[in-house]
Amino acid sequence: MLAVFGHTNPDTDAITSALVYAHLLARQGVEARAYRLGELNFETPFVLREAGLEAPELLPELPAGTAVALVDHNESAQSVSNLNELTVVRVVDHHKLGDLTTAQPAFLRFEPVGCTATILLKLHREAGLAVERPDARLMLSAILSDTLHFRSPTTTPEDREAVAFLAPIAEVEDVEAYALAMFAAKSDLGNTPAETLLRMDYKVFPFGDPAQPQTVQNWGLGVIETTNPGYVLGRQAELLTAMDHARAEDGLNGVLLSVVDILNETNVTLVLSATEEKVLREAFGVAVEDRRAHLGGRISRKKQIVPALEAYFAPES
Amino acid sequence: MLAVFGHTNPDTDAITSALVYAHLLARQGVEARAYRLGELNFETPFVLREAGLEAPELLPELPAGTAVALVDHNESAQSVSNLNELTVVRVVDHHKLGDLTTAQPAFLRFEPVGCTATILLKLHREAGLAVERPDARLMLSAILSDTLHFRSPTTTPEDREAVAFLAPIAEVEDVEAYALAMFAAKSDLGNTPAETLLRMDYKVFPFGDPAQPQTVQNWGLGVIETTNPGYVLGRQAELLTAMDHARAEDGLNGVLLSVVDILNETNVTLVLSATEEKVLREAFGVAVEDRRAHLGGRISRKKQIVPALEAYFAPES
Numbered sequence: 001m002l003a004v005f006g007h008t009n010p011d012t013d014a015i016t017s018a019l020v021y022a023h024l025l026a027r028q029g030v031e032a033r034a035y036r037l038g039e040l041n042f043e044t045p046f047v048l049r050e051a052g053l054e055a056p057e058l059l060p061e062l063p064a065g066t067a068v069a070l071v072d073h074n075e076s077a078q079s080v081s082n083l084n085e086l087t088v089v090r091v092v093d094h095h096k097l098g099d100l101t102t103a104q105p106a107f108l109r110f111e112p113v114g115c116t117a118t119i120l121l122k123l124h125r126e127a128g129l130a131v132e133r134p135d136a137r138l139m140l141s142a143i144l145s146d147t148l149h150f151r152s153p154t155t156t157p158e159d160r161e162a163v164a165f166l167a168p169i170a171e172v173e174d175v176e177a178y179a180l181a182m183f184a185a186k187s188d189l190g191n192t193p194a195e196t197l198l199r200m201d202y203k204v205f206p207f208g209d210p211a212q213p214q215t216v217q218n219w220g221l222g223v224i225e226t227t228n229p230g231y232v233l234g235r236q237a238e239l240l241t242a243m244d245h246a247r248a249e250d251g252l253n254g255v256l257l258s259v260v261d262i263l264n265e266t267n268v269t270l271v272l273s274a275t276e277e278k279v280l281r282e283a284f285g286v287a288v289e290d291r292r293a294h295l296g297g298r299i300s301r302k303k304q305i306v307p308a309l310e311a312y313f314a315p316e317s
Numbered sequence: 318m319l320a321v322f323g324h325t326n327p328d329t330d331a332i333t334s335a336l337v338y339a340h341l342l343a344r345q346g347v348e349a350r351a352y353r354l355g356e357l358n359f360e361t362p363f364v365l366r367e368a369g370l371e372a373p374e375l376l377p378e379l380p381a382g383t384a385v386a387l388v389d390h391n392e393s394a395q396s397v398s399n400l401n402e403l404t405v406v407r408v409v410d411h412h413k414l415g416d417l418t419t420a421q422p423a424f425l426r427f428e429p430v431g432c433t434a435t436i437l438l439k440l441h442r443e444a445g446l447a448v449e450r451p452d453a454r455l456m457l458s459a460i461l462s463d464t465l466h467f468r469s470p471t472t473t474p475e476d477r478e479a480v481a482f483l484a485p486i487a488e489v490e491d492v493e494a495y496a497l498a499m500f501a502a503k504s505d506l507g508n509t510p511a512e513t514l515l516r517m518d519y520k521v522f523p524f525g526d527p528a529q530p531q532t533v534q535n536w537g538l539g540v541i542e543t544t545n546p547g548y549v550l551g552r553q554a555e556l557l558t559a560m561d562h563a564r565a566e567d568g569l570n571g572v573l574l575s576v577v578d579i580l581n582e583t584n585v586t587l588v589l590s591a592t593e594e595k596v597l598r599e600a601f602g603v604a605v606e607d608r609r610a611h612l613g614g615r616i617s618r619k620k621q622i623v624p625a626l627e628a629y630f631a632p633e634s
Contacts, residue, residue, distance in 0.1 A: 096422050102414040103627065105619070110425035126443050302422070310420065 002032040002089065003066065005059050005080070006116075007073035009202045010036050012044045012145040016138035017071035017116040018056055021092055024120065025069070027129055032069065035059035037080060041200045043145060043186035050178075051137040062086055072116040074100040077204045077218075092119050095302060099210075114152065114159040117142035121162045136169035141182060148225065148262050149179040152300045180227075183262050187226040194238035198222050198246060198257055205306060207313035215315040217253040220246055223301050229261040229268065233292070236270060240291060243272045254279060260299045267295040283312035319349040319406070320383065322376050322397070323433075324390035326519045327353050329361045329462040333455035334388040334433040335373055338409055341437065342386070344446055349386065352376035354397060358517045360462060360503035367495075368454040379403055389433040391417040394521045394535075409436050412619060416527070431476040432463035438479045453486035458499060465542065465579050466496040469617045497544075500579050504543040511555035515539050515563060515574055522623060524630035532632040534570040537563055540618050546578040546585065550609075553587060557608060560589045571596060577616045584612040600629035 004022040006014025018034035025032035034056040040048075048055055059080060062068065068080075069090035075098030076083045088100065090107040094116050102108075111119050117139035124131050131139070143163050147155040163175060172178045189197060202222040208215035222243075224232050232239075243255040254276045258269045271277050271288045280286055280293045287293070298304035321339040323331025335351035342349035351373040357365075365372055376397060379385065385397075386407035392415030393400045405417065407424040411433050419425075428436050434456035441448050448456070460480050464472040480492060489495045506514060519539040525532035539560075541549050549556075560572040571593045575586045588594050588605045597603055597610045604610070615621035 094422055097417060097419040097425060099418070100414060101416070104624065105411055105413050105429035106427060107429065108414060108425050108427035110423060112422035112424065122443075126439075307421065 002030060002069055003035055003059065003062060004032050004069040004071060004090075005035040005037055005056075006071045007078040007203070008037040008080075009041075009199055010038055010044070011041060011072075011201050012047055013116050013142040014072045015040065015044050015056065016047065016142040017092065017120060019053065020117065020120050020135050020138050021069065021071050021090075021123075023132075023135060024123060024127070024129070025090075028127060039196075041186065042188060042192075043182055046182055046185035047138065047141040047145075050141070051134045053134055053138070070100075074098055074110075075205075076100070077206060092116055092123070094119060099206075111158075113156045114154040115143040115146035115162075117146075118156075118159050118162045121166065122158075131166065131169050133169060133171065136166045137172070140166040140170045140172060140175075140178075144175070144179045144182060145186075148260075148265075148299065149176070149183075151262065151265050152303070154300050154303045183225075183227050187228045187231075187262075189226070189228075189231065194235060194242040195245070197224060197232070197235070198239060198242045200224065202246075203301075204250065204252065205309070207309055209315050212315055215313070217313055218251070219309065220250060220252050220255040221301055221305060222255070222257040223260055224257065225260045225262050225299075227262050229259050229266075232259045233268060236291065239270055240272060243270065247272065256280075256305075258295065258301065258305065265297055265299055267297070267299050269293045269295050279309070279312065283308050319347060319386055320352055320376065320379060321349050321386040321388060321407075322352040322354055322373075323388045324395040324520070325354045325397075326358075326516055327355055327361070328358060328389075328518050329364055330433050330459040331389045332357065332361050332373065333364065333459045334409065334437060336370065337434065337437050337452045337455050338386065338388050338407075338440075340449075340452060341440060341444070341446070342407075345444060356513075358503065359505060359509075360499055363499055363502035364455065364458040364462075367458070368451045370451055370455070387417075391415055391427075392522075393417070394523060409433055409440070411436060416523075428475075430473045431469065431471040432460040432479075434459035434463075435473075435476050435479045438483065439475075448483065448486050450486060450488065453483045454489070457483040457487045457489060457492075458495075461492070461496045461499060462503075465577075465582075465616065466493070466500075468579065468582050469620070471617050471620045500542075500544050504545045504548075504579075506543070506548065511552060511559040512562070514541060514549070514552070515556060515559045517541065519563075520618075521567060521569065522626070524626055526632050529632055532630070534630055535568070536626065537567060537569045537572040538618055538622060539572070539574040540577055541574065542577045542579050542616075544579050546576050546583075549576045550585060553608065556587055557589060560587065564589065573597075573622075575612065575618065575622065582614055582616055584615050586610045586612050596626070596629065600625050 004018045006018050022032040022034040036056045064085040067087045067089045071092050074093050092109045204220050207217050247255045258267050260267050271291045277288045321335045323335050339349040339351040353373045381402040384404045384406045388409050391410050409426045521537050524534050564572045575584050577584050588608045594605045
């Protein structure tokens with residue numbers, strides 16, 4: 001039984017891609033089961049409810065040598081803690097290739113598109129399998145979620161085509177209205193503790209050159225995508241405290257939390273200390289005021305934040 | 318213009334896959350050009366002549382940041398020397414994933430099949446493009462070469478299906494006769510210097526855990542696939558001298574040269590020194606006599622030699 005899972009702090013794409021890929025593999029005769037590596041965010045339960053599906057179970061501790069399939073991630077820092085003891089036999093992902101290696105030849109399918117679900121749709125087509133309604137709903141939701149309904153610069157024509165193809169199968173008549181309802185669910189943060197808000201969509205990235213360990217810095221990069229940034233920024237003090245704790249707990253060099261206004265496509269990033277302020281100033285050329293940096297339209301961590309930090313931390317050659 | 322190339326010491330798959338993938342990309346609107354990273358072996362000129370094509374040019378020095386596509390390899394030790402300065406945007410490969418990383422999301426297509434060409438045929442089908450006759454001949458030849466006409470344990474049903482599909486397009490009426498002619502060309506080694514014979518199909522593999530540098534050993538693994546092993550083994554003394562030089566020049570821990578009898582599917586490996594003898598005895602449980610180890614039916618470096626050495630050199634956890 002192949003365990004299929006997305007990254008820690010799962011977003012909608014991480015959860016839905018595990019479900020869809022496990023189902024696709026099963027239809028192709030590969031026994032597979034979807035799992036999750038953490039608690040759901042506020043958007044994913046809405047999506048699962050609309051699709052009429054349950055959330056996958058939390059991944060149990062897997063014995064060394066267990067065969068696994070990764071979706072929507074490949075870096076060990078974003079995966080199960082004993083990944084290096086497991087046997088990665090399949091990966092479907094749309095991120096840059098990090099420190100993954102495989103002991104044997106494997107199935108790897110990476111494409112620079114906006115969402116893993118866009119690749120999963122291609123896999124259905126290539127296998128000559130009709131997309132079933134719940135899978136269509138999951139993939140459509142993941143694409144709208146990852147691309148912020150095509151607002152993100154990660155969006156590609158293939159993501160748009162995938163949504164157009166999936167909407168009738170998913171029985172979503174008004175994609176715009178569905179996306180807004182999904183974003184509203186995601187923004188309904190209620191009394192969620194600040195620690196939880198920070199960790200909801202949070203990834204640790206190693207920067208610098210691993211071959212020169214003295215150049216390596218590990219940064220925690222959180223994003224809160226919301227239609228109600230005022231509410232999140234109103235909790236700035238609590239969030240900064242949570243960021244301070246995260247930096248200490250995870251032994252990080254720095255922590256950033258970007259509050260992304262989905263509808264207006266702007267990014268206000270909270271600045272914990274002089275360390276983060278220096279990096280934001282030098283890597284992005286932005287000023288910090290009241291512990292906030294206005295990063296303008298840089299709303300994609302993958303395409304706009306991480307590459308700038310990678311270039312900034314790259315050792316001079 | 319995207320530069321497309323296979324590994325150093327190119328075999329038939331490395332050369333033909335660069336040609337076929339560059340042509341496929343061009344048909345899809347991506348400007349691409351095939352190159353090679355070294356001299357051709359004795360089999361590939363036969364294949365190119367049969368396909369009516371010229372060999373690709375030697376890859377010139379590429380400026381930092383140049384976009385490249387790798388075929389039939391992904392590890393830096395088997396690629397162009399300044400790979401870490403280049404931008405890898407596409408990879409099509411059937412080997413295990415090594416130390417490759419990408420700065421941005423990229424197209425990666427890895428499948429555990431017997432030959433890169435088998436994946437390239439799928440890419441044609443997925444793109445809805447008819448395979449042209451010269452490409453069919455190149456892909457068919459590469460599959461027969463990499464799988465030793467289905468004798469290698471790396472062979473999958475997809476490789477067999479690909480050959481059955483390609484043969485009529487390539488206008489190869491008798492696949493068996495064509496494979497034998499190809500292997501005869503490969504075995505016609507004439508007065509080739511021993512240094513050249515050693516390096517013809519030769520790859521350097523790092524074993525151990527890179528995170529524990531004191532465990533890492535670099536081994537050079539050469540293979541000579543031939544229908545005339547007697548001729549090669551008759552030159553044992555010269556070959557051992559060449560192996561001794563290679564170990565010194567490349568700063569390696571050990572060097573092995575496997576003489577594979579294609580038709581009888583056996584492997585006699587030349588043993589340079591007590592270092593190699595110890596490893597062969599402990600990793601494969603074979604005795605060494607007259608500086609030769611009989612590895613029986615272990616004819617695949619990828620599937621039978623490298624995994625055993627990886628397991629042997631893996632640090633105890």
